[in-house]
Amino acid sequence: MVRAGVTVERLTRAAAELADEVGFDKVTVAALARRFGVKEASLYSHIRNAHDLKTRMALLALAELADEVAAAIAGRAGKDALVAFAGAYRSYAKRHPGRYAAARMELDLETARASAAGRHAEMTRAILRGYELAEPDQTDAVRMLGGMFHGFVSLETAGAFQHHPRDIEASWNRTLDALDAALRNWPPA
Amino acid sequence: MVRAGVTVERLTRAAAELADEVGFDKVTVAALARRFGVKEASLYSHIRNAHDLKTRMALLALAELADEVAAAIAGRAGKDALVAFAGAYRSYAKRHPGRYAAARMELDLETARASAAGRHAEMTRAILRGYELAEPDQTDAVRMLGGMFHGFVSLETAGAFQHHPRDIEASWNRTLDALDAALRNWPPA
DNA sequence: ACGTCTTCCTAAGGGTCTTAGGCAAATTCT
DNA sequence: AGAATTTGCCTAAGACCCTTAGGAAGACGT
Numbered sequence: 553m554v555r556a557g558v559t560v561e562r563l564t565r566a567a568a569e570l571a572d573e574v575g576f577d578k579v580t581v582a583a584l585a586r587r588f589g590v591k592e593a594s595l596y597s598h599i600r601n602a603h604d605l606k607t608r609m610a611l612l613a614l615a616e617l618a619d620e621v622a623a624a625i626a627g628r629a630g631k632d633a634l635v636a637f638a639g640a641y642r643s644y645a646k647r648h649p650g651r652y653a654a655a656r657m658e659l660d661l662e663t664a665r666a667s668a669a670g671r672h673a674e675m676t677r678a679i680l681r682g683y684e685l686a687e688p689d690q691t692d693a694v695r696m697l698g699g700m701f702h703g704f705v706s707l708e709t710a711g712a713f714q715h716h717p718r719d720i721e722a723s724w725n726r727t728l729d730a731l732d733a734a735l736r737n738w739p740p741a
Numbered sequence: 742m743v744r745a746g747v748t749v750e751r752l753t754r755a756a757a758e759l760a761d762e763v764g765f766d767k768v769t770v771a772a773l774a775r776r777f778g779v780k781e782a783s784l785y786s787h788i789r790n791a792h793d794l795k796t797r798m799a800l801l802a803l804a805e806l807a808d809e810v811a812a813a814i815a816g817r818a819g820k821d822a823l824v825a826f827a828g829a830y831r832s833y834a835k836r837h838p839g840r841y842a843a844a845r846m847e848l849d850l851e852t853a854r855a856s857a858a859g860r861h862a863e864m865t866r867a868i869l870r871g872y873e874l875a876e877p878d879q880t881d882a883v884r885m886l887g888g889m890f891h892g893f894v895s896l897e898t899a900g901a902f903q904h905h906p907r908d909i910e911a912s913w914n915r916t917l918d919a920l921d922a923a924l925r926n927w928p929p930a
Numbered sequence: 931a932c933g934t935c936t937t938c939c940t941a942a943g944g945g946t947c948t949t950a951g952g953c954a955a956a957t958t959c960t
Numbered sequence: 961a962g963a964a965t966t967t968g969c970c971t972a973a974g975a976c977c978c979t980t981a982g983g984a985a986g987a988c989g990t
Contacts, residue, residue, distance in 0.1 A: 596978095601978075695896070706895065727885040738922075744968060769946065
């Protein structure tokens with residue numbers, strides 16, 4: 553029996569690739585074992601169970617996404633930063649639909665705390681530095697931005713915008729214009 | 742063999758209830774058969790396969806949601822209508838998380854066309870009548886609103902907002918305030 | 931070289947989806 | 961009403977998937 557050199561890191565990366573190819577929900581322990589040329593049961597020396605594998609995929613995707621967003625917003629401020637953040641987010645979701653779905657998975661509290669989700673929130677707050685929002689408005693705006701980005705990308709990916717000829721890219725840009733305006737003219741309580 | 746009185750309508754409703762109880766992805770042909778006290782194979786006289794069942798759940802949810810939104814926005818205009826629409830949407834998603842997940846399922850073109858999705862788009866456009874937006878801005882705004890509502894509700898349901906003490910209800914209201922402002926001051930191209 | 935830990939295997943149980951073929955109940959036809 | 965047809969449910973069985981238990985052989989430290 554020559555060993556296949558499986559490690560939990562290689563498993564996670566392969567699972568992420570598989571997810572981007574066939575969809576997050578179609579990633580299976582069996583398919584992954586096939587890809588590595590080992591029996592399904594062998595993977596259980598590296599992962600606890602299927603849920604554990606998916607959690608690792610989520611952590612990977614959150615970290616990658618945070619890195620890309622960080623690189624995109626570095627050295628930018630104001631609307632520039634907003635557009636860069638949003639663009640990086642949407643770009644990642646389109647290039648890596650399976651990973652993106654993994655990133656949106658529900659994580660239990662401690663796992664979420666150990667994830668890059670905190671960096672995402674921090675970076676969103678960083679964007680808002682250009683808009684001078686005091687708490688609790690800042691938190692409200694963080695939630696609004698997170699919802700907006702995720703919702704738009706999610707509907708776009710699901711094909712919900714394909715029933716109208718209007719260019720989606722243009723709608724995206726206009727939405728960011730409107731978002732920028734909303735942040736600049738944040739309504740007083 | 743006394744017949745159990747299974748019909749495709751009763752199956753769909755039971756599946757929807759099951760989804761709200763245990764989650765959309767945990768709705769299974771087997772679980773549904775158990776709930777009706779029949780064997781799994783028996784259900785295939787009523788549904789084509791598991792995907793067919795999920796599609797029926799999606800159509801049910803889309804129709805129910807459209808009905809509730811329609812009732813909510815009737816007789817309202819402007820920000821009133823916006824808040825009523827958004828409130829009905831979010832309320833449905835929270836009362837019926839499984840159905841809501843079903844409604845967000847990807848439908849093939851013809852099924853989507855036969856669904857209540859068109860009514861959703863129409864009603865969103867109706868909201869915008871209070872804001873005097875010409876095409877293509879109107880379509881951009883429809884997409885923005887759809888994304889915003891879905892994204893916020895989706896992140897909230899997934900527990901993404903629970904890492905901060907700020908009242909989610911308050912964030913929701915402030916987000917609608919900001920959205921109203923964005924629509925009133927829609928940026929020129 | 932020896933013992934230990936790790937990785938992989940076989941075996942096996944349980945769950946889900948789906949099709950095929952049969953019997954009996956319900957419905958329709960004459 | 962009785963016969964013919966359709967419909968609803970069943971058993972049986974195949975194809976996957978997830979997971980655990982126990983064993984053998986490679987890798988590694990002493």
